[in-house]
Amino acid sequence: MIELSEARARVLSSLPLLGLETVSIADASGRVTATHVIARMSNPPADVSAMDGYAVRAADALAGSVLRVVAEAPAGHPTSTKVGPGECVRLFTGSVIPSGADAVLIQENVSREENSITVNAEPRSGAFIRPQGQDFAKGQVVVPAGRRMTARDVGVAAAANVPWVTVRRRPRVAIVSTGDEIALPGEPVPPGGIIGSVAPMLAALLREAGAEPVMIPPARDTVEDIRRATQGLESHDLVLTVGGASVGAYDLVKDALGQSGLNVDFWKIAMRPGKPLMFGRLRGTPVIGLPGNPVAAFVCSVVFALPALRSMSGQSVIEELPHKARLAIDLDANDSRFDHLRATLSRDEEGVLWATPFAKQDSGMLAPLAACDALVLRPAHAPAANRGEVCDIIRFGRMSD
Ligand SMILES: Nc1nc2c(c(=O)[nH]1)N[C@H]1C(S)=C(S)[C@@H](COP(=O)(O)OP(=O)(O)OC[C@H]3O[C@@H](n4cnc5c(N)ncnc54)[C@H](O)[C@@H]3O)O[C@H]1N2
Numbered sequence: 001m002i003e004l005s006e007a008r009a010r011v012l013s014s015l016p017l018l019g020l021e022t023v024s025i026a027d028a029s030g031r032v033t034a035t036h037v038i039a040r041m042s043n044p045p046a047d048v049s050a051m052d053g054y055a056v057r058a059a060d061a062l063a064g065s066v067l068r069v070v071a072e073a074p075a076g077h078p079t080s081t082k083v084g085p086g087e088c089v090r091l092f093t094g095s096v097i098p099s100g101a102d103a104v105l106i107q108e109n110v111s112r113e114e115n116s117i118t119v120n121a122e123p124r125s126g127a128f129i130r131p132q133g134q135d136f137a138k139g140q141v142v143v144p145a146g147r148r149m150t151a152r153d154v155g156v157a158a159a160a161n162v163p164w165v166t167v168r169r170r171p172r173v174a175i176v177s178t179g180d181e182i183a184l185p186g187e188p189v190p191p192g193g194i195i196g197s198v199a200p201m202l203a204a205l206l207r208e209a210g211a212e213p214v215m216i217p218p219a220r221d222t223v224e225d226i227r228r229a230t231q232g233l234e235s236h237d238l239v240l241t242v243g244g245a246s247v248g249a250y251d252l253v254k255d256a257l258g259q260s261g262l263n264v265d266f267w268k269i270a271m272r273p274g275k276p277l278m279f280g281r282l283r284g285t286p287v288i289g290l291p292g293n294p295v296a297a298f299v300c301s302v303v304f305a306l307p308a309l310r311s312m313s314g315q316s317v318i319e320e321l322p323h324k325a326r327l328a329i330d331l332d333a334n335d336s337r338f339d340h341l342r343a344t345l346s347r348d349e350e351g352v353l354w355a356t357p358f359a360k361q362d363s364g365m366l367a368p369l370a371a372c373d374a375l376v377l378r379p380a381h382a383p384a385a386n387r388g389e390v391c392d393i394i395r396f397g398r399m400s401d
């Protein structure tokens with residue numbers, strides 16, 4: 001058995017980078033930028049007003065003074081009229097500031113007569129003007145390379161007049177379940193059978209991470225059938241097998257793939273759940289042999305497959321730092337396997353997160369996995385921990401509080 005950190009380092013070493021494609025900015029959310037996104041224009045593109053009011057010369061706009069309205073310049077309709085001494089231009093939020101003006105006087109601070117205004121409260125020079133390029137300047141990096149684009153990144157790139165972005169193509173991940181007992185959801189379940197829940201669960205996880213999962217029909221527990229089901233899968237970017245990873249007489253994945261040319265890097269790690277995890281390369285394609293217990297398959301995918309996909313996608317952050325929470329219960333000293341305890345999270349009145357691991361941590365139990373908010377991380381040989389101690393957690397997207 002090797003340590004978790006070493007196993008992860010081995011999986012992440014020398015993974016190939018995915019190829020490039022160009023997508024429209026409207027389709028770019030969730031995609032990983034392969035190059036910096038550079039602003040093609042500044043924002044704002046010109047000095048503009050932040051309020052509805054009047055463009056004035058601050059030196060003229062003293063309280064009580066009267067200014068002549070010489071033009072109106074709605075947003076999108078800049079005026080060439082210059083603001084001279086004793087003059088102002090009517091404008092609105094987003095209007096380009098006409099030349100000669102150096103401040104915007106909001107309309108609440110004037111009394112409007114026919115063609116003039118009386119200043120009730122004087123603006124300081126520069127008031128309510130958004131200077132050209134205040135947000136970002138032409139030529140500036142608005143989204144760095146290696147970032148999985150969010151809706152906010154799409155917004156800033158669009159504002160920068162960038163219609164297309166160069167991204168890494170989505171990784172294609174094959175998922176092959178194995179086992180005579182596996183039936184597909186909705187199928188008749190044979191005697192002694194169970195539903196193959198892992199493939200759809202992992203497909204959903206991978207899709208959320210930006211990958212294209214491909215579910216292969218389950219293989220029977222024979223070397224021949226596993227070889228048949230896995231034939232040609234090296235055309236994918238990553239292959240995940242499910243089940244048949246342990247030491248039983250019908251745990252044949254390693255042998256079957258070995259016959260197909262799999263180069264095994266490691267098998268078995270000091271981790272719970274996930275001890276029988278296997279990793280190797282099939283003609284260069286990384287293959288992660290996941291244990292069949294659904295929680296083990298899920299946790300191993302979070303710990304190994306997701307960082308591997310980030311690495312192949314050229315993401316700058318491959319391993320996110322764990323979050324912190326306080327333990328809501330005492331925990332015994334840990335043994336030699338790095339543990340991942342399914343736990344709920346709650347907040348106290350000061351907003352501090354508390355993690356409550358479930359009493360039963362069986363790696364076959366899907367209901368607590370679905371109900372949990374986080375995995376509490378217990379390194380190998382961690383000493384006993386008391387309630388209130390801070391622990392590391394991998395937090396999932398949804399919280400119960
Ligand atoms: N003598 C030992 N037995 C086991 C050991 C061990 O060290 N010595 N390790 C245990 C651990 S830890 C794990 S994890 C499991 C992993 O076993 P396999 O990877 O060989 O998986 P299977 O035996 O095929 O299945 C285990 C379990 O999961 C169910 N399963 C399998 N595939 C699916 C699926 N696609 N969807 C839902 N459920 C699935 C299967 O029916 C079994 O109940 O080995 C322990 N044994």
Ligand code: MOO
Pocket residue numbers: 271272273274275276291293295296363364
């Ligand atoms: O490593 Mo296994 O996943 O504990 O059940």
